[in-house]
Amino acid sequence: xxxxxxxxxxxxxxxxxxxxxxxxxxxxxxxxxxxxxxxxxxxxxxxxxxxxxxxxxxxxxxxxxxxxxxxxxxxxxxxxxxxxxxxxxxxxxxxxxxxxxxxxxxxxxxxxxxxxxxxxxxxxxxxxxxxxxxxxxxxxxxxxxxxxxxxxxxxxxxxxxxxxxxxxxxxxxxxxxxxxxxxxxxxxxxxxxxxxxxxxxxxxxxxxxxxxxxxxxxxxxxxxxxxxxxxxxxxxxxxxxxxxxxxxxxxxxxxxxxxxxxxxxxxxxxxxxxxxxxxxxxxxxxxxxxxxxxxxxxxxxxxxxxxxxxxxxxxxxxxxxxxxxxxxxxxxxxxxxxxxxxxxxxxxxxxxxxxxxxxxxxxxxxxxxxxxxxxxxxxxxxxxxxxxxxxxxxxxxxxxxxxxxxxxxxxxxxxxxxxxxxxxxxxxxxxxxxxxxxxxxxxxxxxxxxxxxxxxxxxxxxxxxxxxxxxxxxxxxxxxxxxxxxxxxxxxxxxxxxxxxxxxxxxxx
Amino acid sequence: xxxxxxxxxxxxxxxxxxxxxxxxxxxxxxxxxxxxxxxxxxxxxxxxxxxxxxxxxxxxxxxxxxxxxxxxxxxxxxxxxxxxxxxxxxxxxxxxxxxxxxxxxxxxxxxxxxxxxxxxxxxxxxxxxxxxxxxxxxxxxxxxxxxxxxxxxxxxxxxxxxxxxxxxxxxxxxxxxxxxxxxxxxxxxxxxxxxxxxxxxxxxxxxxxxxxxxxxxxxxxxxxxxxxxxxxxxxxxxxxxxxxxxxxxxxxxxxxxxxxxxxxxxxxxxxxxxxxxxxxxxxxxxxxxxxxxxxxxxxxxxxxxxxxxxxxxxxxxxxxxxxxxxxxxxx
Amino acid sequence: xxxxxxxxxxxxxxxxxxxxxxxxxxxxxxxxxxxxxxxxxxxxxxxxxxxxxxxxxxxxxxxxxxxxxxxxxxxxxxxxxxxxxxxxx
Numbered sequence: 001x002x003x004x005x006x007x008x009x010x011x012x013x014x015x016x017x018x019x020x021x022x023x024x025x026x027x028x029x030x031x032x033x034x035x036x037x038x039x040x041x042x043x044x045x046x047x048x049x050x051x052x053x054x055x056x057x058x059x060x061x062x063x064x065x066x067x068x069x070x071x072x073x074x075x076x077x078x079x080x081x082x083x084x085x086x087x088x089x090x091x092x093x094x095x096x097x098x099x100x101x102x103x104x105x106x107x108x109x110x111x112x113x114x115x116x117x118x119x120x121x122x123x124x125x126x127x128x129x130x131x132x133x134x135x136x137x138x139x140x141x142x143x144x145x146x147x148x149x150x151x152x153x154x155x156x157x158x159x160x161x162x163x164x165x166x167x168x169x170x171x172x173x174x175x176x177x178x179x180x181x182x183x184x185x186x187x188x189x190x191x192x193x194x195x196x197x198x199x200x201x202x203x204x205x206x207x208x209x210x211x212x213x214x215x216x217x218x219x220x221x222x223x224x225x226x227x228x229x230x231x232x233x234x235x236x237x238x239x240x241x242x243x244x245x246x247x248x249x250x251x252x253x254x255x256x257x258x259x260x261x262x263x264x265x266x267x268x269x270x271x272x273x274x275x276x277x278x279x280x281x282x283x284x285x286x287x288x289x290x291x292x293x294x295x296x297x298x299x300x301x302x303x304x305x306x307x308x309x310x311x312x313x314x315x316x317x318x319x320x321x322x323x324x325x326x327x328x329x330x331x332x333x334x335x336x337x338x339x340x341x342x343x344x345x346x347x348x349x350x351x352x353x354x355x356x357x358x359x360x361x362x363x364x365x366x367x368x369x370x371x372x373x374x375x376x377x378x379x380x381x382x383x384x385x386x387x388x389x390x391x392x393x394x395x396x397x398x399x400x401x402x403x404x405x406x407x408x409x410x411x412x413x414x415x416x417x418x419x420x421x422x423x424x425x426x427x428x429x430x431x432x433x434x435x436x437x438x439x440x441x442x443x444x445x446x447x448x449x450x451x452x453x454x455x456x457x458x459x460x461x462x463x464x465x466x467x468x469x470x471x472x473x474x475x476x477x478x479x480x481x482x483x484x485x486x487x488x489x490x491x492x493x494x495x496x497x498x499x500x501x502x503x504x505x506x507x508x509x
Numbered sequence: 510x511x512x513x514x515x516x517x518x519x520x521x522x523x524x525x526x527x528x529x530x531x532x533x534x535x536x537x538x539x540x541x542x543x544x545x546x547x548x549x550x551x552x553x554x555x556x557x558x559x560x561x562x563x564x565x566x567x568x569x570x571x572x573x574x575x576x577x578x579x580x581x582x583x584x585x586x587x588x589x590x591x592x593x594x595x596x597x598x599x600x601x602x603x604x605x606x607x608x609x610x611x612x613x614x615x616x617x618x619x620x621x622x623x624x625x626x627x628x629x630x631x632x633x634x635x636x637x638x639x640x641x642x643x644x645x646x647x648x649x650x651x652x653x654x655x656x657x658x659x660x661x662x663x664x665x666x667x668x669x670x671x672x673x674x675x676x677x678x679x680x681x682x683x684x685x686x687x688x689x690x691x692x693x694x695x696x697x698x699x700x701x702x703x704x705x706x707x708x709x710x711x712x713x714x715x716x717x718x719x720x721x722x723x724x725x726x727x728x729x730x731x732x733x734x735x736x737x738x739x740x741x742x743x744x745x746x747x748x749x750x751x752x753x754x755x756x757x758x759x760x761x762x763x764x765x766x767x768x769x770x771x772x773x774x775x776x777x778x779x780x781x782x783x784x785x786x787x788x789x790x791x792x793x794x795x796x797x798x799x800x801x802x803x804x805x806x807x808x809x810x811x812x813x814x815x816x817x818x819x820x821x822x823x824x825x826x827x828x829x830x831x832x833x834x835x836x837x838x839x840x
Numbered sequence: 841x842x843x844x845x846x847x848x849x850x851x852x853x854x855x856x857x858x859x860x861x862x863x864x865x866x867x868x869x870x871x872x873x874x875x876x877x878x879x880x881x882x883x884x885x886x887x888x889x890x891x892x893x894x895x896x897x898x899x900x901x902x903x904x905x906x907x908x909x910x911x912x913x914x915x916x917x918x919x920x921x922x923x924x925x926x927x928x929x
Contacts (some may be wrong), residue, residue: 015919058916058917217876219875228875238911239910307843310843316929
């Protein structure tokens with residue numbers, strides 16, 4: 001390739017030297033305006049940086065190389081998207097149930113990519129050192145890429161399927177989408193160093209593989225070449241992001257030992273926040289993919305226990321330990337997808353995607369993947385609900401659940417070590433009582449009650465009449481749902497899919 | 510099994526997303542720019558306020574004194590979303606790459622009057638720091654701005670200015686045969702040498718402007734209009750008379766970029782001014798302030814590049830910018 | 841030593857890189873997944889520019905690996921001649 005200064009007959013600078021000249025060399029310490037006014041958010045979190053020049057640039061991309069590589073990726077990706085649309089690639093999915101994973105993705109994940117774009121813009125403005133600032137800026141660009149390629153991929157599905165057509169609207173209003181929204185609102189309202197720890201490190205490095213890798217492999221397995229392509233194409237940026245996240249952590253830890261406890265607290269917080277949010281992905285992997293690639297438990301073991309274990313062993317030299325409650329999260333990997341699917345099954349009349357009961361074959365798969373828990377705790381409930389369906393009494397829970405004040409998930413998770421009793425925790429703040437699903441969520445609230453007491457909790461808002469009206473019907477209208485909810489069996493998606501299949505069968509004779 | 514599209518009907522239920530259809534009043538097919546831009550930024554139900562400034566919501570229209578009926582009126586006439594932006598820049602850079610190759614392989618700089626090359630080294634190369642300031646200003650707007658239409662374009666401008674800073678650095682590397690000596694001292698000269706101080710003060714003052722729309726206008730219209738107008742619009746073409754064509758070749762990216770960027774910022778300012786007389790007056794005031802400051806600040810640089818022709822060249826640059834401002838309704 | 845890993849797309853661009861990694865890292869172990877491969881190794885993995893160029897038959901810039909990369913685990917050190925992934929513990 002022709003990156004800066006290659007192809008020259010003159011002296012060729014080595015990559016590291018060239019990058020130093022073209023990036024580090026641009027900086028000057030301002031004097032007409034004091035540095036702390038030019039970079040006003042660099043210090044208030046208490047992180048001490050003595051020498052920004054000690055920052056190690058992991059990947060030394062100059063802007064011209066960035067444009068070149070990214071343009072090449074985009075040309076390839078959009079060629080696939082065009083082909084997919086022209087050939088109606090959606091008719092080759094394994095099953096229309098699969099599309100519900102994409103609905104959850106566009107309404108729940110893509111808006112987070114957008115928030116990451118803006119958040120890294122903030123970090124890319126406020127980091128007082130050139131190296132991390134440029135890296136954050138490139139990540140801000142990348143994240144814009146991700147949200148837009150996702151919208152453009154799903155744009156085609158939106159033309160045929162329910163659940164996509166109001167994605168930004170749903171993200172800000174729908175009860176379960178306040179889980180991812182509050183996660184990112186929390187991150188971008190933190191200072192630049194906490195944001196980098198939250199998103200760059202805890203999310204990108206420790207947890208993002210759990211979202212993208214098995215999921216995109218799953219898309220490939222279910223015939224969704226468009227999603228596989230945007231997913232893998234996004235991941236090619238993600239490797240750069242993961243590395244940035246790790247470098248930021250190492251940099252803070254190396255600069256001053258007083259940074260260590262601050263960073264550890266952030267790692268604890270954001271690991272738990274991320275774990276709670278990824279419970280949605282757990283459910284997608286175990287229940288929503290018609291052809292499954294691996295169980296959530298297997299993914300957790302590969303990407304957290306194994307890869308995360310190696311990472312934290314590496315960081316132990318600085319006095320950093322595994323995130324608090326890591327062992328609780330690992331134990332929950334046996335339960336979380338089943339408990340989440342049960343929540344959505346009950347409340348699917350108020351959701352932007354469809355749910356269904358697993359088939360016999362799928363339940364056997366779940367038994368095999370979760371030998372210690374599925375048959376014992378979860379199969380009986382699904383069996384009962386199946387009986388109710390047979391009697392024409394498909395179970396919808398018409399009450400409104402209590403939400404955890406931190407993660408905002410309905411309080412349905414069980415006690416560590418006791419899968420038969422629901423966990424409840426609470427704290428008092430300014431005379432009000434706040435409820436939590438776990439010790440992890442309670443700790444987070446107790447550390448920043450001023451922040452978390454501000455949360456826009458959907459169920460509270462519904463009760464206060466801020467969501468379109470007093471009845472379920474009013475609320476659903478306010479969500480702008482239009483045939484997007486209820487069981488898959490009665491859905492427009494299924495009707496259309498069955499017609500396509502009938503057409504296929506006619507054609508193949 | 511492949512599906513025979515002729516024999517089964519694959520009927521569309523809708524053409525585009527609900528928010529796009531409502532915006533245009535009809536469900537019609539939408540462009541990738543539209544779907545990737547409109548209403549992508551959240552506007553309601555923010556959970557927490559920024560810990561560094563709880564006066565504002567996460568995204569807040571009150572971070573500027575400009576008021577807009579619709580923030581998505583500030584569209585980018587280039588219709589850049591991520592893919593089209595990067596593909597456009599990669600194509601532009603490929604062309605300038607060939608120019609650098611030509612200049613370097615054929616030793617074209619040997620044909621240029623050494624006095625002109627000395628001026629390039631003396632004045633133009635340190636201006637990479639000016640671009641770096643512009644990068645920071647636009648990074649700020651990427652977060653502080655309101656609505657994806659303006660913030661994504663600011664993000665692209667942020668990347669552009671890093672690219673320009675690096676391109677100018679590369680011109681330096683070509684001048685010094687790749688040993689980096691032309692770049693080593695630029696920061697010290699930018700902070701120490703008298704002729705840069707006026708401009709550096711303007712740059713540092715732009716870095717602390719509270720109102721993001723004022724920063725947007727100051728940097729990308731008023732100060733760029735004067736600085737780039739002088740350096741790339743007037744001085745570099747004038748240098749061709751001193752055999753400076755190879756330098757012009759290396760600056761070709763910047764020339765093309767100026768046209769591209771002007772389309773964007775002109776469209777934005779025009780739309781904002783059109784929205785209300787209050788906006789137009791506000792923008793006009795900002796324009797006047799920053800244009801006057803820039804014009805004063807670049808005088809020693811104009812003299813450093815153009816000697817006796819400096820005053821008339823600057824007057825011409827200012828007149829052209831004023832005419833542009835008048836066309837946009839912010840004069 | 842902990843395991844480092846690199847995950848690449850399973851396509852024509854990545855195949856010479858995969859082959860080069862396997863040639864240069866005797867301890868590397870490859871697993872196949874739909875559309876991607878994951879390569880694990882104890883402690884360290886190196887991608888050498890020269891080996892990739894041998895497999896590819898043309899000059900190759902180490903940064904071109906970004907076009908095929910899906911994920912990695914380990915600290916990174918990249919220069920003109922190689923990309924190194926490693927854990928220090």
